[in-house]
Amino acid sequence: MRRPRLLADQKLKKVLSTTLLGLAGVLLAFFIGDWWFPFRPAVRYSTQILAEDGTVLHAFLSPDDKWRLYTELSEITPLLRQTLMHKEDRYFYWHPGVNPLALIRATARNLLAGRRTSGASTITMQVVRLLEPRPRTYRSKAIELFRALQLEWHFSKDEILQLYLNLVPYGGNIEGIKAASLLYFGKPPQLLSLAEITALTIVPNRPSSLRPGRRNDALHRERNRWLERFRKENLFAPGVIHDALNEPLNAQRLPPPRLAPHLALRLRNEYPQQPTIRTSLRPPRQAQAETLVKNYVNRLRALNIHNAAVLVVNNETMAVEAYVGSADFHNPYDGGQVDGIRAVRSPGSTLKPLLYATAFDKGLLTPKMVLNDVPTNFGGYEPENFDQRFNGPVTVAFALANSLNVPSVKVLKDLGTATLVEQLKKAHFKTVEKQAPELGLSLILGGCGVTLEELTRLFAAFARQGKWQPLGYLASQSTPTKPVTDVALISPEAAFLIHEVLTQVTRPDLPNQFESTYRLPRIAWKTGTSYGKRDAWSIGYNRRYTVGVWVGNFSGEGVPELSGANIATPLLFDIFNALDYNAPRDGYPPPANLHLRKVCAESGALPEAFCTNQITDYAIMGVSPYRRCQHRRWVFTDEKARVSYCTQCLPERGYLKRSYPNLAPELIAYYELKKLPYEKIPPHNPACERVFREGAPLIVSPNDGSEYYLPAGEPAQLQLSCQAANDVREVFWYLNDRLYQRAAPTEAVFVSPPPGRVKISCSDDKGRNADIWIQVKNL
Structure with missing residues (x-):
């Protein structure tokens, strides 16, 4: 009895050892095959540009001309997963890539029928077939089995399901559930109903005969057949099935998303390897800005003005929320594909706020200091104002608010061109950096190259108390956890002073008759018009947003009617009223280091005894100039004020001490030219022999x-x-x-x-x- 049992035990051990050796051999062969014939899918996806909320703004064809949009795992809803699993592969999460029972059943049926009547393809095997199409032979099936095992070895089940949903065909050049959902139903996968999901899950079985938009009747019948099957199998509640059966099938081939084309092209070129690029754009903002720009430019075409560009920036995060590069991207006649946000143009007067802010910080100026707006020769350079008129003595605030040219050139001369160029380099003005050795006093009147992107970013620094920061085009760049890259471009005090000037309403750069046409938003803004009237600028900001507007022709053709005030500013106001209509009307509080002081109204300097007209002015403590007023000076004259005396020729008696205007020579020349009366100092005593050394002509x-x-x-x-x-x-x-x-x-x-x-x-x-x-x- 013991011998037969011993023989049986030995046979069992031999079978077990043989089986184990066989399994080990199979595993070894699999690992060798996996190493020798690696399977690393490299799917070529379409580039899709997403908005901040995940909405698809713009999509491009894949390199092989397919609409194959990458589907995130978060976009695969439980309803979509459940429907697909039940129809295609109920045991997907339990088998190793190959379903042995389904394989045995299909083999038996095919042998009995003498031909191929059913398959046993799992979702994993279908992914293999989609990645590596082969003829439908037994050899191909064997390779698919091996590749399916490889796929399961290297990828999780969710990743395999994701691959399937990204590759499944839907007729024509549409592949993947996301592309089909957007191009047939105009919505992302996570918003699909049960009826729409069912329709899309059955199309891959017969993509030609059930193509949405072309075979809707056949697709509708097949969809309802599967819904009835789901009802019988109690996959969903009866009420859900009933609603799905009664839902009409409204599938049609839709155009791909085409918002923000200029930014989409830009980001695709900057991130060529990323199938999904999530931007900081807000879809309502972008659509609204595109519509406003297009409609506004359509009204300007009669003036021979054909294009505009707009950039909207969130001041808190520096995220770009709207990016409009031209009025119509698809208009080749007017250069619609030119990106006006990055085009290098002349800035006109838009750099003046930075000039005056820097002068405030350098202790050269205060807002009520007086400058002479008179004809002046700066070494051969004789600038004129936009209206070709001069205003005589004006305050710094008036000069900036009215964008006067001569005072700004004088301030630049006193400040030094190199100082302003360094400020512009600090603010990343790339073209200015290249042109730096050639720039002179004309820089402040538009004699350099800038982009709308650079200008908008600069004015956002004014809105952020002088702190400059790069713009964020990607959603990941506008999160609160991103590293701080603030650059102190100007002081908070200088930013406040500029804001106070640029919020004045009594300015010449308001649109004509704006009171009856536009609602003026509570913003600070600056306009600019380039030489030859080729570019019209208007850049504005409030606490929440900075908006940059450029209007003109990409051809560079000048237009007599083109100006920042009357052409660019109305569009700026339209955008702010659409963007932030109920913005708070309060301004910025003055910084602690800013204080008010009494100054002479005639000069803006600290008053002297003859300064009877005094006003208040802001000053930066420890920085602003503390010069005493010299707008008048004491002069000794005879009793009838016919002769003046110096201390050397002063008589012992018979003279008086009077104050006379201490006018600059260029101001005297202006008064003489305009025949304006002014108080003249009597001629000096002709008998005096003193030699004067100061005040040469x-x-x-x-x-x-x-x-x-x-x-x-x-x-x-x-x-x-x-x-x-x-x-x-x-x-x-x-x-x-x-x-x-x-x-x-x-x-x-x-x-x-x-x-x-x-x-x-x-x-x-x-x-x-x-x-x-x-x-x-x-x-």
């Missing part, structure tokens, strides 16, 4: 160090002009140290100088002298 024409080409033999053709002090009555012009002519300080003198290097001198009646040198060449 300023030669404004010709320009020192310049070359002049003059026709030989022509009469006098080069103008000599100067600016002299208030007490000067006569000047003497010299040519190569020889007296040429005596004249009044404001009198124009003409000369025909000899060729070569020529010395020109101007002396006043106090003996003060100025010299310049020019080079003359005959034509």
